[in-house]
Amino acid sequence: MEKLILIRFSEIHLKGQNRPYFENMLLRRIREAVSPFDGAKVTRSDSRYFVRNAGWDDAVIEKICRVFGVHSVCPAIEMEKDDFSAICRTAAEMMSSVSGSFKVRARRADKHYPTPSPEIAAKIGEAVLMANPQLHVDVHDPEHVLEVEIRDRAYLYSMIIPAAGGMPVGSNGKAYVLLSGGIDSPVAAYMTAKRGVHIDAVHFDSPPYTSARSREKVITLARILTDYCGAIRLHIVPFTEIQQQIYEKCPDRELTILMRRSMMRIAEKIAVEGRGLALVTGESVGQVASQTIESLACTNEVCTLPVIRPLICFDKAEIMELARRIGTYETSILPYEDCCTVFVPRHPATHPDAASVRKSEENVDFAALEAEAIAHSEYIDLYPGTGEDPEY
Numbered sequence: 001m002e003k004l005i006l007i008r009f010s011e012i013h014l015k016g017q018n019r020p021y022f023e024n025m026l027l028r029r030i031r032e033a034v035s036p037f038d039g040a041k042v043t044r045s046d047s048r049y050f051v052r053n054a055g056w057d058d059a060v061i062e063k064i065c066r067v068f069g070v071h072s073v074c075p076a077i078e079m080e081k082d083d084f085s086a087i088c089r090t091a092a093e094m095m096s097s098v099s100g101s102f103k104v105r106a107r108r109a110d111k112h113y114p115t116p117s118p119e120i121a122a123k124i125g126e127a128v129l130m131a132n133p134q135l136h137v138d139v140h141d142p143e144h145v146l147e148v149e150i151r152d153r154a155y156l157y158s159m160i161i162p163a164a165g166g167m168p169v170g171s172n173g174k175a176y177v178l179l180s181g182g183i184d185s186p187v188a189a190y191m192t193a194k195r196g197v198h199i200d201a202v203h204f205d206s207p208p209y210t211s212a213r214s215r216e217k218v219i220t221l222a223r224i225l226t227d228y229c230g231a232i233r234l235h236i237v238p239f240t241e242i243q244q245q246i247y248e249k250c251p252d253r254e255l256t257i258l259m260r261r262s263m264m265r266i267a268e269k270i271a272v273e274g275r276g277l278a279l280v281t282g283e284s285v286g287q288v289a290s291q292t293i294e295s296l297a298c299t300n301e302v303c304t305l306p307v308i309r310p311l312i313c314f315d316k317a318e319i320m321e322l323a324r325r326i327g328t329y330e331t332s333i334l335p336y337e338d339c340c341t342v343f344v345p346r347h348p349a350t351h352p353d354a355a356s357v358r359k360s361e362e363n364v365d366f367a368a369l370e371a372e373a374i375a376h377s378e379y380i381d382l383y384p385g386t387g388e389d390p391e392y
């Protein structure tokens with residue numbers, strides 16, 4: 001008999017022939033998540049994953065709950081399936097600490113097991129009831145459900161902890177998130193990674209207008225994201241010269257849109273170089289002048305990669321709530337300046353005219369400046385849990 005953690009996965013069951021690919025990817029992600037815990041071992045058996053040698057450690061469970069592709073996590077007992085009376089005794093003992101209504105739900109994955117599921121449930125239910133007068137059966141709306149799964153061995157659990165859901169990271173290509181120090185873009189990165197997309201990040205930095213602290217803030221945000229997204233390469237692009245030239249040579253009301261277009265062009269180049277297949281931003285329709293539908297269209301026309309905007313129809317309050325849940329909010333609200341907040345036009349165009357914007361772009365040698373910015377960009381590799389670990 002062993003205490004272990006049983007892991008149930010989500011949407012993968014929908015994948016027909018690709019299922020082994022998704023399952024192996026998820027196995028890798030779970031192994032990475034528990035790797036900081038000495039001795040913990042992850043195995044797979046038909047449609048379940050198991051973590052052994054970690055008991056029901058809360059810290060391990062919390063880590064696994066953050067792995068995309070995991071539907072739920074259950075602290076379980078594993079035992080030999082042939083000794084049915086031992087299973088009954090264990091079940092009775094497991095339920096001794098609760099009172100009220102209960103039922104037993106049995107699942108027989110091993111179809112050679114002699115007893116059919118309804119009978120397994122009825123017999124174990126009876127044993128639980130006999131040993132626990134504080135309990136009564138309610139099959140329709142029970143307060144407690146004891147799950148019994150008969151596989152290679154028998155598994156018993158009564159707690160199902162909901163996990164992140166989604167698809168395992170890496171199962172769906174790679175995208176580059178434009179990561180500012182704000183509230184929105186980290187949430188956008190999280191949501192895209194949740195669909196199985198590997199995330200790398202691009203940040204535009206404008207020293208000396210932006211400080212070392214604002215750069216540290218973005219690194220911290222990326223590091224928080226690694227807990228969900230796995231390893232992230234964060235590219236930091238010097239953007240000061242481009243901003244200054246736009247500021248000096250272009251109409252004030254087009255500053256933001258010109259800056260956004262330049263960011264998208266640079267991010268796309270970095271993405272293509274790194275075999276990324278899409279860009280991700282934290283934009284939301286109407287949130288600011290640069291995010292009206294006209295502005296978004298004007299920004300979009302400079303790149304050919306698909307731009308994923310997971311927050312496009314979210315209200316700010318909804319985004320903030322998600323940011324709090326994933327743990328990026330407190331860092332995002334630290335009051336350090338961002339390159340977008342330094343060069344803010346007094347009256348930004350809310351309905352930019354694309355032709356006029358293209359014309360203004362002729363005032364600046366963007367091709368040369370952007371190539372220069374890319375050539376001088378740096379990157380930092382960030383890893384889950386341990387931070388920057390070359391051994392990862």
Ligand code: ATP
Nearest residue numbers: 178179180182183184185202203204281282283340
């Ligand atoms: P956020 O909270 O993500 O900063 P925001 O509402 O402040 O978003 P903008 O400043 O208009 O919006 O930026 C829109 C999007 O452009 C951001 O969500 C992000 O994807 C990208 N972006 C803005 N500034 C930067 C930056 N300095 N580096 C990288 N990406 C940026």
Ligand code: MG
Nearest residue numbers: 180182338340
């Ligand atoms: Mg911002």
